[in-house]
Amino acid sequence: MSKTALITGASKGIGKELAFLLAEKGHDLVLVARSAEALKKIKIELEETCSVSVHTLVVDLCDAVSAQAVFDEVKKEGIDIDYLVNNAGFGDYNDEGKNHRHSRRHE
Secondary structure: OOOEEEEEOOOOHHHHHHHHHHHHOOOEEEEEEOOHHHHHHHHHHHHHHHOOOEEEEEOOOOOOOHHHHHHHHHHHOOOOOOEEEOOOOOOOEOOOOOEHHHHHHOO
8 A cells, every 4th residue: 555645835846856756656645835736737747657646735834724724635535644744834034033924923
């Protein structure tokens, strides 16, 4: 039985590359990102070239309820996750090491 990896930030960069690496090793995938179009292209390519199952979720993980929405969808679909690649996010820090977005929100 194949293992399944859930990858956040899977539409580009490191997340996308890890999706391809894991698919090449035969792992099924749950890909999470904000870009529906990018996820669709990746899903088609991986399913055709690697013969794996790819489930996509278009979610902005900056939203407070989004992690729960991902969990609920995976549970509803009956998907067991073996690996988590928590790659979503961005860095925007000032000289004191504080996240600008977070700092502004709570000042």
